[in-house]
Amino acid sequence: MNKHKKNSLENQSNNELDKNNTVFYETIVLLFIFSFLIIDFFPQFGSVEIIAPQFLYLSFINIITAVFLYKNQDLISNGLVAVFKKSSVLKAYVSFLLFCGFALFSANNFSLAIVNFMQIITVFCLFINLSVLLHNRLDLIYKIVFLVGISVFIQAYLELNHFIGTAKTSTILNGLSVLKGNTGNVNIFAANLSGKIPFLLLGITHFTKWKKGLLILSLFLASLLIFLTASRASYISLFVEIVLFIIVFLKINNQKKPNYINYISIVLPLLIAFFTANIIFEKSNNNDRYKSVTNRILQISASKEKDASKNARLTYWGNAIEIIKKNPVLGIGLGNWKIESMPYEKTQTNDLQISAHPHNDFLEIAAETGVLNSIIYLFIFIFGLVLNLKNIFNKNEKEVQIIASLALLLMVSYGIDALFNFPLYRPTMQINFCFFLALTILNIKPTAALKEFDYRKAITLILILLSVVTFYFSYSAFEAFRLENDTRNDLAQNESDYNYSAKEIISRIPKFPNVAISSQPFIELAGIYSLKEKQYPEALKYFNLSQKINPYTGRSEWYKYRIYKELGNTDSAYFYAKKAFEIRPRSEDYYLSAIVVTVNKKDTTAILQIHNQFTKYIQKPNIWINTSSALAQSQYSNKALIQFIDSGLLVFPNDTTLLNRKKSFQNDGLRTNTISSKPVKNEAVKPNNITIANQYGTESKYDKAIVYYKKALLDDPKNIIITQNIGICYFKLNQFKTAIIYLEKTLNSPTLTDGKTEFLLGASYLNTKNREKGCQNLKLAENKNYPGAAALVVQYCN
Structure with a gap:
């Protein structure tokens, strides 16, 4: 074989080898992109939210990709480091990450902060992997x-x-x-x-x-x-x-x-x-x-007063601005919004509803990590906008213009969502963010590789290390979300039917994060289950720990009220019931508990103060009914009781429950008429049926509560609130078929609009194996934003 033919065969062989390598590497790139596109089809794997398994999966993909790159370093162009060094977009992004790291030290809750920081680092590793794979392969x-x-x-x-x-x-x-x-x-x-x-x-x-x-x-x-x-x-x-x-x-x-x-x-x-x-x-x-x-x-x-969604966002934004004013440098700590925003929302949201995010990433970043970092984050988009517009309008290379146009549109889409929502902590949205960054940064002419040092090995080793660390925290968060989902379903049952023991719960409590999506510290669950098992010292210990982690829910105080009530310590029960209501004055459970303990002291002034505080935010006919029962039991005068009911009729003039209650007082149905509003000595006052039923309900003695609710219903058969309460009691006793009978009667009531009836009906139908009606009612409850409805819909109706 002559020399010329031999060289020709060698060149052909090398070309075929290069071609095979090119096809192989291109296939790897497409498989990598396919691997993170499939998160849009992920099940929740028992997690209370989809983000936990998605972040865990992305961390795993990052590890696999980084190890593959370490084994195949020829896939990495050393010129990528030169591209990175020149990129103003990347410099802004890295600066943003550094300030997020600094904000770990300003966080009151480090556990929340480190988990959120690791989620951001997971996205950073995803971006690096994508950039490595797409460099010179656009x-x-x-x-x-x-x-x-x-x-x-x-x-x-x-x-x-x-x-x-x-x-x-x-x-x-x-x-x-x-x-x-x-x-x-x-x-x-x-x-x-x-x-x-x-x-x-x-x-x-x-x-x-x-x-x-x-x-x-x-x-x-x-x-x-x-x-x-x-x-x-x-x-x-x-x-x-x-x-x-x-x-x-x-x-x-x-x-x-x-x-x-x-x-x-x-x-x-x-x-x-x-x-x-x-x-x-x-x-x-x-x-x-x-x-x-x-x-x-x-x-x-349009300016629309009843637009709850718009008004809620404006409220959250206002709260964020107030937090920023108080913490302009390092903020309240990454991920700490769900706790630190609660004092601002205590008079804005009902019960224990919270805003996990302020629905604006720029404001959230400013609140959590400082104003400067929010500006740096904004510059990622400003630099990206300028660079992509420059490539579109100042370049003649069509390929460069096409890539720049795609990056620009991805940036606009993500940026608009960041103004109104919270894509920063949503993996499905972060994929678009990574595409925007990678396409923007890589869309330049090929750059000569840096010769003084081969960065490829260092890049892959750092990627492997970061990905392993993020995988640990992602797995911990995933297990925490599974625990929250399991206990949320368990706590929806009657207390005597809880599936878990305190010991089991304690063994599953995570360190990262230590707070659930609902803002409830996980250690509080140990207290709840210990309370159910009558282990009062242990329960108090766990509730004290919970208060230190999140002192803004009032839940620990409310459970302490229950403990001291069961122990017969009325003074402590009174203190903690009032304290819980002070912390969350829009919680109906806390209002009822505060009313119950105040009745024992016959303090009508305090009862009226509680009523006035609660009705500043929430006005429903049953509130006047409950308060009037407490006043009657506390020896309030009949004339004053009628005046009190009249104040409710000013708000709800056609409500039959209030009209019937007024007739009862006029007929002296609850007690003999008195002239003075002061207590009468030695006068025996019989508690009315509703008050007794409410007290039994607070003590979880639902069978006894039903007896007195039914007596009250005989006196006032059109009282929709009493009918609903009977249904709730049967639900708590796991007598779902009977619960359905009563709850169905309360559907579509103009008085009951919070979604509670639909939620309980949905859960009851699910427990009687009627999935169709169960999901139908749960979705109605979800539309009314009833707490917990969305989670059940995701678990049972998708």
Whole structure:
């Protein structure tokens, strides 16, 4: 064989080897991207929220990828370090991470702070892995686009099937209420779809034939779902994305004769989706959120007093600003919003509802990590905006312009959601953030590798170390979320039927995080189960620890009230019941307990103070009924009782329960009439049936409570509150079929609008193996934002 032929064969062999390596590496890149796209189809694995298994999975993917890169360092271009060093976007991002780390030291709750910090580091590792794999491989963008398009089609198809199935078996309104995928939240689901629209738009203008058709169909389905969610932030995002894309598309192609087919392929699916959503909304017979797409759009700018969603956001933003004013440098600590915001919300939210986030990432970052860090975070987007616009309008390379346009649209979509929601702690949203960063930073001409040092080994080792650490904290958080889910379901039962023991609970209490999503310290669970087992010293110890972790819920105080009441220590019971009510004056349970202990002291002034404090925030007819019973038992004069009921009738003039109660007092039905409001010496006062029933209910003696509620119902058969209470008692006794009979009578009552009836009915039907009616009622309770309803819907109805 001559020398020339031999060299030719060697070159051919090398070319084939390079080609095989290229195909292999490209396949790895696409598998990596596919691996984190599938989190949109994850089950919850027994977790109370989807984010825990998603972060755990991403940590695992980071470990696998980092180990693979360590074994295949040829996949890493050493020139990537030079790209990183020049990137203003990356410098801002790393600075943001450093300040988040500093904020660990300002956190009152370090456990929460470190878990949230590790979640942010998980995303950072994901971004580094993505950048390593995409560096000098941006020519794969259309394969990535099509991969995302397929995932959108599957996701949208499954969710629309779910919607149609629910609408057929229940109502369209219930069908609309389940549109949230596995994100746990309708707004997150809409934002997730909105963040993928840029991929679909780019694919529609690039592909032809069946691939183009599939992406057009995906755009229609995704847009329809976005419209059906009625998420205003996603409406804004979708509109801005379409307008920006058309402008950029015109600039990039610079065609004298525009390609109208591409424009029609984008606009027509959107118009069909718009009109289809309006038709569905019209059939839902809803006059609020789901009235029409147009009406929902108008609500974005309209001043509407009854717009609870908008008002809640404004309230949270105001609280965030107050916190920022008090902690401008390092903030309250990463992840500590759910605790430190509670004192600001005590007069704003009912019962123990909390805002886990202020629904604005920039304000949350400022509140938790300081104003400077929030500005640094903002500069990530400012630098990204400038760099991508520069690449679009100042470059002539079409490939660079296309990548820049995609990065720009991803940034806009994510940025809009960050203004109105909390994508920073949502893995499904962080994937879009990583794409935005990677495409922005890597979209430059090839850079010469740094020769003084080979960074590849160092990069992979650091990635492995960080990923292993984040995996540990992600696993701990996952186990914590499983514990919260298990105990939430367990505590919904009658106390005597709890499945777990205090010993089991103590063995499962995590260190990271030490506080549940509901803001409840996990150690408090040990106290609750110890109380059930009558282990009072241990229960008090755990409740004291819980108070130190989160002193703003009043739960520990309320359970201490129960302990001291059972021990017969009335003074301590009185102190802790009043203390719990002071901490959360909008909690109906705390109001009732404070009323009960005050009755024992016959202090009518204190009873009226409690009533006036509670009715400043919550006004329902049954509040006047409960307070009047307490006043009557405390020897309040009959004339004053009638005046008190009249104050309730001023608010609810046509309420039959108040009218009947007034007649009872007028007829001297509860006690003999007196002239003075002062106690009469030696006068025997018989407690009324409702008061006795309420006391038994507070003591969890539901069988005895039922006896007196039924006596009260004979006197006042139209009293819907009494009927509901009887149903609740049967529910607590696990007599679900009987509970359903009473609870069904209270459905659609204009008095009972908080969703409690629907929640208990749903749980009762589930326990009687009627899943259809169970889910139907639970979704109604979820629509009314009743605590715990959303978790049961996710667990049993998806």
